[in-house]
Amino acid sequence: xxxxxxxxxxxxxxxxxxxxxxxxxxxxxxxxxxxxxxxxxxxxxxxxxxxxxxxxxxxxxxxxxxxxxxx
Numbered sequence: 001x002x003x004x005x006x007x008x009x010x011x012x013x014x015x016x017x018x019x020x021x022x023x024x025x026x027x028x029x030x031x032x033x034x035x036x037x038x039x040x041x042x043x044x045x046x047x048x049x050x051x052x053x054x055x056x057x058x059x060x061x062x063x064x065x066x067x068x069x070x071x
Contacts (some may be wrong), residue, residue: 006023011042013041019034029065029069033059052066
């Protein structure tokens with residue numbers, strides 16, 4: 001079952017199944033390390049932002065962007 005990243009629980013190891021949005025948005029996310037099949041987890045949720053561990057980095061994205069990443 002797929003769900004948007006913004007609905008996932010903190011600390012859960014997730015696999016990216018699909019990335020939506022414009023080609024520019026997809027490229028931007030890919031440049032930050034968000035790739036289909038890649039492993040990610042939510043470190044923290046702070047207001048409208050989600051802190052995500054991608055590869056060996058931590059990245060902050062807003063909820064709108066997190067809705068486009070399906071896990």
